[in-house]
Amino acid sequence: MSRFARDVLEGELGDYQRAVRLVLRHPLITARWPDEKALRRVRRFSAQLRQDLADAFGYRLELYGSTARLVRRKDLIDPTQPARSRTDKEFDRKRYAYLMLCLAVLGRASVQITLSELADAVAADANRITGLGLDPDRGADRRAFVDAVGWLEDRGALTVADGSAQSWASDPRLGEALYDVARDVVLALYRPTKMVQSIGGVADLLDRSVATSGNEERRLMAQRARRAAVERPVVYFADVDDAVGNHLRGNAFAEDLQRLTGLRVERRAEGVLLVDVVSGFSAERFPSTGSVAQAAILLAVEMADRVTDPDGRRVKRMDGPSAAESQAALIQQIDLGLPTGSQILLEDELSEIFEDFDGTANEPEDGRLPFITDSFLLEAIRRILHRHASSFGAQWHADPEHLRAEAKALLQRFGCVVIVPGGVLVLPLTGRYRNTVAESKARRSAPRLF
16 A cells, blocks of 8 residues: 555545645645635645645645645755746846745735835835835836735735736826735745844755654655655756665655656656646646747757767767756855845854755766757757748747747756756757657647657
8 A cells, every 4th residue: 555645535536636736836825826726625635635745745734724835845946936927027136035025014014005005115125135125216126016016916915905006017106006915825925934134045945854863864865856856857866866866766756656646757767757748737848839848849859869860970078067066056146145234144154054055966977968059059940940930930030049048948947958158968858859750730720749
């Protein structure tokens, strides 16, 4: 008998697995986010979900009021899932800062607040932070602030009672909005476990659980393996330590995840991934529809053919950055925005920011990856546009460089390549798509990928 979903009837297992996927994809669920049925699906299996998510991943599921919140442990900083505005614009530092300041203000607010009151309170805090600030008279600041407020609206923390945020964004002297504040949602969103002033860097927020016995060590490594599989598009054995890799290779790992999520584990010599064909487990899918996604899969085919072509020039191979190096660089980039003037760390604590980072990876035996130049990628994109002309709009034909950049970024998000100066390093997952065949049709129906 499986160690997970033990009290779930076989006839209800599919519904339970959908609930697991729902909570893993949406760590915050409210009466209207991500839809009106989500909270009922989670509450139906709440007891079993709490137990299984804690045992399998070390996560904590909290339900109160009209809110469900999954409190996750994070082993790595993940740059692939940014917050997005209603216009699908990725949040920048300013928008993230405004979002957190809004939550801080709402935590002290009453049950209703006007948009101008919220803006004034956030501005009072933002203007004390060097390099941030919020001036309602500046259009860029207003738009960034409204993006943060819209993010909270979508998730049910704020509900419009009267007026419109867009009218305020157009002219704060003429527009206004009145919001009802859902305090249970605000509480679920804003749950800091540490004082901001005590954090020496974003690495302090990563999981640093220490085992006290051999059994505890094995349990923690198994949880890290499962977390990696559900949080990353692909997990390469070279990017995890030996203990985690041993669990990724085990039969129990695949059986447990399939029992929990209903997704199949695909294991190759280089690593593992969860295969999601129709469930919509991940917010972004690959391969997928859309010009960028289809250009990316065709570009993957071109790169795979170039690497394996026995008659072509030998592909240059280079040492790729290790997982630890990539994480350290990302952490350093994030920490550039830390307001160090308000920190209360001791000097010797600052030197320990990276010492406990457990991202040391076992490199492949040679560690060398095929290097594909940007010039090859651009020529490949031009060939793709010529070969499948009817599948791409005029804007892409006019700007193949932009299409190349977007396709490269998508391939990097899904672990197919590493972007380096002058080109990309091709990762093993790209080979999975080398036999993909595309069929072009007229623009009125999207081209199918087989």
